[in-house]
Amino acid sequence: MTLSFLKSRELVLGVAILALLLAIASRFPAFIEPANLAKVFNDTAPLIILALGQMAVILTRCIDLSVAANLALTGMVVAMLNTLYPGLPIPVILMVSILLGAVMGLANGLLVWKLDIPPIVVTLGTMTVYRGIIFLISDGAWINAHEMSESFKAFPRAVFLGLPVLSWIAIVAVTGFAVLIGRTALGRAFYAVGGNPHAAVYTGINVGQTQCAAFVLSGALAGLTGYLWVARYAVAYVDIAGGFELEVVAACVIGGISIAGGIGSVGGALLGALFLGIVKNALPVINISPFWQLAISGSAIIVAVAFNATSTRSKGRVILKKAEHAQ
């Protein structure tokens, strides 16, 4: 019984998204035209990529609140690199952003692993530190579109097989993550560490190391998104993606990834991010002030976590035979 219910958690969310789309389409049919849906997906791509990394972290019973700051710092660094060396090829930029992001993730991971500091404290701290560093290196100045090279800005927007590269990167990330989570020892270790850390030790899995790996992964994806974000919006400054970490956590929670660790799926993270992305894009269409968005995502977090908690409440030990038959 529980199994079908679990599988249906993604189904419930999928149906909710479809209902949402239909409701919007009944008044504004243009919203569900393929071109617009592609635009919504492209808009949501950064959230999707970050939600994947966050999912790995949450699976291991941790949380990474520093992703938005990581994104902003990496974005600033590559933007500055680009202004200094406009000729730097895009693959190098991509490598730098992924590496830098991974290093910041590693800093989080090492503090959690080696010093046993609660992840929420670590990432609350590094979140402000990373933001502060942006100010230090940029002196609070903006890097604007005209200071960036054309190729730097063009990469995420370049259209390939009908979709922008940004969208393709999100698709590749989702596929890659599905393989990583489902088909590698590390992916299964995420579940093991979060589901039962005690048992993980007995099976020879190093809990701290696995958590650290999740942070590195989350950091690397945040770094990658940092470049894509700055290039797409063609601007870099201290406060870009401010508060975005909460939206990322919201996407995961809405997607049914349990904050207690060990439960969640790539599909859930994807759908959770899409749900928020659709709401965000639909608000202006249906003439609701964008100021509603914060309250909506907050409510969605609360509803989702309450829903997940009631559906996964443990049954306890069942001793009476009668009750066992009744199941």
Next chain:
Amino acid sequence: MSVSQANETNPVRQVPDRLRSPLQRLLASWEILLLGVAVAVFVLNSFASPYFLDPWNLSDATFNFTEKALIAFAMALLIVSGEIDLSVASIIALASTAMGFAVQLGAETPTLVLVGLGVGLLCGAFNGALVTGLGLPSIVVTIGTMSLFRGISYIVLGDKAYTGYPADFAFFGQGYVWWVISFEFVLFAFMAVLFAVLLHKTNFGRAVYVIGNNPVGALFSGIRVPRVKFALFLLTGVMSGVAAICLTSRLGATRPSIAFGWELEVVTMVVLGGVNILGGSGTIPGVVIAAFVMGMVTFGFGLLNVPGIVMSIFIGLLLIGVIALPRIARRMLAARRG
């Protein structure tokens, strides 16, 4: 009865009450270490800037921490009990927005105070009900309400601001009780004593420690765990309302971005004060000293014209550092012994 006497005369082993006197415990405590830091910061500041020791400047400096500390006292109890509330800054925003709204309807100062406290109480009750009633993890719940509460402020205010607070409302954030002693500072001192008594001298405070150390054991000892936790969320909500009154009064205006990011500073203050982020231990005097340290550091940086965002780096490093350093030290000690 002394130990030696018991050993000589009594065949049954007599266990002494205390191994170390309360004074010895105090001297080896985190609070004393922190007090040393506070003194050092004070001395450094007075050397770094000639303006620091001016009484009015020092009085001004207290505003850097009084409002945050009001919340930190309640947050300390909440964290000792093993929970956390990340929505406090958003409660300030919502309470402030409600007060601004009330002003538009012509409310006078007493009504505004009631509105501020009432909204704080309601928000706390909402958090508390979700955590204790539905058994949800407080960190996720309050990340959600953090968006929700501030989101409502944004819906109401958008990019506008409420102003036009009554003249006598300014007293809470700008008034002075005597000479350089501000109303906020008196309130801070009063609440410090009140919360210290509550946590350290009452049955309720004992229950908070018990729950933080072992919630299941607390339940098995007859403590009404959900009720205590709910009360703590209420308390944190109300104190956020109090802070909202002070801050709104001081600024004389409400924007939805008011007190943005304060939850981090409040949590940092609590953790710096020696409260274990995982629950179970910590003291109010520690939080009081931490409030002074953070306030003075911020003020000192301000006098040296260091921008606010750089101060936040310092606060972030402080947050990690105060937890990491004792752990590193303990590990090095253990390594030397081993």
Next chain:
Amino acid sequence: MLANTQGIGNVHPSVTNDQKPVLSLKGISKSFPGVKALSEVSLDLYPGQVTALVGENGAGKSTIVKVLTGIYQPDEGEISISGSSVSFPTAQDAGKAGVTAIHQETVLFDDLSVAENIFIGHAPKSRFGLIDKTAMVRQAKELLARIGARIDPSVLLKELGIANKHLVAIARALSIDASIVIMDEPTASLSHKEIEETYELVERLKAEGKAILFISHKFDEIFRIADRYTVFRDGQMVGAGKIAEVSEPDLVRLMVGRSVDQVFPKRTPELGPEVLRVVGYSHPTEFEDIGFTLRRGEILGFYGLVGAGRSEFMQALFGITRPSKGAIRIDDTVAVIRTPNEAISHGIVYVPEDRGKQGAIKGLPIFQNVSLPSLKSTSRNGFLRLAEEFKLTRDYTRRLDLRAAALDQDIGELSGGNQQKVIIAKWLATQPRVIILDEPTKGIDIGSKAAVHEFMAELAAQGLAVIMVSSEIPEILGMSDRVIVMREGRIAAEFEGDELTPERLVRAAAGLAEAAT
């Protein structure tokens, strides 16, 4: 063979050199802060033979298993496999060296599939280094079939019952190509039929030439399936040899270090009036129709297998969980108990089985643990009075001969036995009428055990009504005036006086008919 009760080190009196051990431990020591868990123990395992590891709770059996599986690193001593010295820094290293364990607690993952649980850490890989799911499921199916388990390898583990989870744990152990298999109380929570299947499995493993370390408290099964034995007591190896050359009483004597029947205090119960009457207590899933009476000065034992619903019922009596039906009368008045608070105010208190989680508030000092349920009387108007708390603590801990440095010492720093004394003191300080002790001597040292038993007898003599839940037959027989046996959530039998025999208890608990004698 003569029991060797002195031996610590080189004691292998009857092990003939007919075979070389495949695994050999020599002089293994392991200490934890305040406790020496293992002191220079030795242990040999032989291929194709079952070695039973026998010892009381706290004798060091679990510690040696953790040393063998790479969870703990020994402080001293040598592990050698087939003659060459090895070490196991992690659990995976132990697996690679051919050591696998079926742990007492299920160390599995609820949200992974059965196949993934079996193969986590060593899953079959496809060409690109990815987990080969089809191969994994196929191999899992083969393994499960080999142990006769009909489980679909692709369902999530949390869909399975306890017995099936256990089979998955066995399959996992077998999935590692191991020459040494450790089974830590494999039959503790299994039904009769499942136990028989486990024995068959052990025979099969023996036939495959594996060396098996079999940890058990059940003497009948030790004598049925083991070839050799090793006895631990208080962290030391006190004897080893061939099962065929030892008798059950000898083994018991080795285990406890003295003869069993002297342990319990002699008492002549003086039963007073009825203090508690429970009628038809039921719970939707855990227990049904529990009813009994209890008199002042009486010790009522509750016996049953692990998972018979005894603790669940006691916790309902204490207000932790709510019954769906049933009523309680205390001293002729009907009482409703919905919370622990109400239970305490009616004079019913509960010393829980899980001392670490439910009993001791670790991190707080002894005196605050003791005064916790009595704060109403030690405080004034809600304000604490430490002097009163210390006084209360002194009064109640003195009677229990508490060993501690000071009353403001963290309870977590005490030994298990002394923690238990503090918890008993905490409940006595509320001046209860009925005290429920759930496995009161589980995992505590022999000295403390005797102190707790003597104190229980003293309490009963003073007119307190005592309910004792215990899974140890000697304790149940030695302490109780009357015994209720529970099985699968219901009362299976009640015995008193001459009816109290080990055999009757065991048969009632297992659901077997009275033996024809």
